[in-house]
Amino acid sequence: MIVLTVLCFTPPLWFLTRHLAVQEPSLGPSILKMSYYVAAITLSICALRRIIPGFEPVGYLGEKSPQQSQGPRLIRRLSPGFEGPILRLSVRDHYVDVISGTGSETIRMRFADAIDEMDTVKGHCTHRSHWVVEEAIVDAGRDGSKVFLTLTNGDQVPVSRKYKPDLEEAGILKL
Numbered sequence: 001m002i003v004l005t006v007l008c009f010t011p012p013l014w015f016l017t018r019h020l021a022v023q024e025p026s027l028g029p030s031i032l033k034m035s036y037y038v039a040a041i042t043l044s045i046c047a048l049r050r051i052i053p054g055f056e057p058v059g060y061l062g063e064k065s066p067q068q069s070q071g072p073r074l075i076r077r078l079s080p081g082f083e084g085p086i087l088r089l090s091v092r093d094h095y096v097d098v099i100s101g102t103g104s105e106t107i108r109m110r111f112a113d114a115i116d117e118m119d120t121v122k123g124h125c126t127h128r129s130h131w132v133v134e135e136a137i138v139d140a141g142r143d144g145s146k147v148f149l150t151l152t153n154g155d156q157v158p159v160s161r162k163y164k165p166d167l168e169e170a171g172i173l174k175l
Contacts, residue, residue, distance in 0.1 A: 005042040010035045074098065074117035078105050086121070087136040087151050089114050091129040101153045124167055127160045140173050147173065 014034045021028070029037070074086065084100035091097070091111040098105050098114075107114075115123075115131050123133045126149060139150040140159075147159040149172070159167060167173040 001046060002039055002042045006035050006038050010038050013038065072118045072120045074114060077107055077109070077117070085133070085136075086118070087133055087153055088155065088157060089118070089131040099153070099155065124170060124172065125163050126167065127158050127163060130157045132157055134170075134172070137172060140167075 010031065014029075014031045017034065018028045072086070075082070078098060082098075082100065082103075082105050084102045086098055086100055088099045089096055089111070090099065091114075092106075094110075095106050095108055096111055096114040098107065111129070111131075115125070118131070118133075121133055122135070123131055125131050132149060132151060136151045136153075137149050138152055141148055141150060141156075147164060148156045149159060149167075150156050159173065164173060
């Protein structure tokens with residue numbers, strides 16, 4: 001990157017300096033000195049971009065930054081005090097409850113958007129107002145005609161007739 005920057009920017013800068021900025025062209029810096037300045041500035045900028053955390057979402061070689069790969073996008077909307085992995089999402093009117101093993105937090109957003117932001121986590125809709133993380137499911141049960149899933153924190157989430165075939169196909173419901 002430094003070599004490319006030096007090759008692209010040094011000649012125009014040298015020309016501008018020699019012919020427009022300096023009264024006598026012989027007093028201006030040589031092209032080698034100008035190359036040195038361009039390389040030093042480029043190196044400084046590249047180093048700072050690497051040092052400042054979260055400044056670049058994608059590195060020079062295409063790798064994602066650690067901040068991007070740590071979990072679902074929904075976590076960025078939650079308060080810094082939110083603890084534990086997300087176990088499930090539940091919707092109430094225009095609010096989504098984000099539930100973990102230690103507590104919950106309510107955010108205002110569409111339910112479909114909240115599910116989209118759980119992009120790195122495998123989960124399933126169990127009801128029109130419930131979405132659960134697959135790893136959080138411990139058991140599937142039945143109470144009469146009602147089917148429900150039990151999660152690691154002890155919560156029981158209902159399963160509607162609409163989503164039951166999808167959960168059976170995924171191997172979660174074996175009733």
